[in-house]
Amino acid sequence: GAGVSQSPSNKVTEKGKDVELRCDPISGHTALYWYRQRLGQGLEFLIYFQGNSAPDKSGLPSDRFSAERTGESVSTLTIQRTQQEDSAVYLCASSPGTQGEKLFFGSGTQLSVL
């Protein structure tokens, strides 16, 4: 596609349920980031994939959070046993991978945990 695609755009779930968020980066982009943005706040780094290197998971807030990426394509962010504090917009971004290349963002997934 022409841009970064995220699905679903909105997800409402009950506390304790697992959710899976999907990101389709721009074709050919080797770098992929996940960020979390709580209402009125900045972007909180979660995880970074670069090509076939081991992902940088240093931003994942707890072991309930995990992410995978298949090659240089789709990535999924999984949140297990969701909590109300997980409610936020989850943004995915990709770039060609050369340091200094700008990130292209998806429209995000608005997650609401009731």
Added chain:
Amino acid sequence: GQNIDQPTEMTATEGAIVQINCTYQTSGFNGLFWYQQHAGEAPTFLSYNVLDGLEEKGRFSSFLSRSKGYSYLLLKELQMKDSASYLCAAISSNTGKLIFGQGTTLQVKP
């Protein structure tokens, strides 16, 4: 580690000039980005600086001083549509990771 600091909120008048400052600390440095984010939308790219100096792009300019760990975004001839959050982000040359500041919410008033 990495740390990005910028003011939380700013207010300016339509037609005026506003400067949004950002200070950063990174483990290795490979450039600084500014992004604009309107409420409810994804961030969009504004500028990228890796060398010292001023980069001008229409009404928007961005400045970088590597020795001071400092950048600013300058917006001229402010328009109402410039009301948005402006995000400063630095990329680490050691990790390739892009870390964002908390963002500066700019309100442009008539």
